[in-house]
Amino acid sequence: MTQMTRISTLDGSGEFDGYCATPQGRRPKAAIVVIQEIFGVNAGIRRKCDRLAEAGYLAIAPDLFWRLEPGIELGPDIEPQLQRAFSLMEQFDQDQGVRDIEATIKEARLRCDGGKVGAVGYCLGGRLAFMTAARTDVDASVGYYGVGIDNLLGESKAIAKPVMLHIPQEDHFVDKDAQARIHAGLDDHPKVVLHDYPGEDHGFATEMGARRSPASADLADRRTAAFFAEHLG
Template identity: 60%
Template sequence: MTNTEIPTLDGKGLIPAYVARPEGTPRGAIIVQQEIFGVDAGIRRKADSWAAKGYLAVAPDSFWRQKPGIELSPYVEEEMAQALDHMAAHDFDLGIRDLEAVIHWIRREEGVPKVGLVGFCMGGKIAYMVAARTDIDASVGYYGVMIDQMLNEKHAIARPLMLHIPTADHFVDAAAQKAIHEGLDDHPRVTLWDYEGLDHGFAAEIGARRDEAGAQLADKRTADFFAEHVG
């Protein structure tokens, strides 16, 4: 488990990333896309878990252009406000280009041809964007925010995408969930799973947001999905 820096596409910057390596040759690679709280202990734990399953796991720092290395808590009001400010200031289009750089680095420098991405909260939105805008092999989003506002990009989704949707998500209301289902239920590349009565953050590794049964079910579906499409 190491920290590394990945060159941006234009070669003018370096993206900090936490990298967890499996024993032996990776079966594939998984990019672990952070929530708004940074590459924190929970995200690093998720990366370590993918490495234990035989994948090269890479967790890039999405906010490195603003303030690298942040680790904030959803349970501290001031830190939650900081995290929301970072998301508001984040250039999502540029962030996708950074993820393209990570994908290229994994394939070219690490020699792992198949790459998946799993993202949470803000990262769930990014999982959708990556599926529509890059050549990643498969993507999974947990409780992605604002996907209902990006359904005009659904025609570009050419690789498998899975979205986990908790029905009591206080950041993604019933109207947004309805729009996501109406927009994506019949998409041949998209799989949607609802989690009745669960809230945003139900699969967090650390803290009171986690719902153990829901997290285990969603994580098993994710693991099976990546086993099929990534390796």
């Protein structure tokens, strides 16, 4: 079952929408917060939620751009929409975004009767998933092609719960030097596992569109599924 739901900010000063998918005819085994790309909670992100619900999880994708343009949905393969997405990303307050993710984790935990909550993010969401792991009580986090994580490595000391990062080696937003810094900073972290994808570019695991690389997307998603099964139950 899918529906839009309202989520209260941590300080109670406002509310924002989230797309919520729940398992059909059964109680969710855990919850997962799905963190958007720079394109909003579009059809691809909603499909990520739907697939997690099919696997038995309650999945919520918060509209993190709600303070800028509520309900926006953009496509990476349409140039004007891509440029609009870049503009929104430049205006977006990432620290506030993590607080809204934390509010979504709180809401998801209530909906699962206090059970475990994970997070998975893509692109901007991959970076936010890493920040979420360091700054919240989330139980497990996965980031796909997060940008700028090499500049956040100082936060890794605060990570106490499991984290998985998927790194395409030909990511045109994350060069080889940045990838090397990520490995140098995280390879020995007891809670972090990194997976590299040779020949793959940014966005390879999107649900639809020109960026998708099916074989690597399926491999990454299988690894994510196993990771959540282990750490969320």
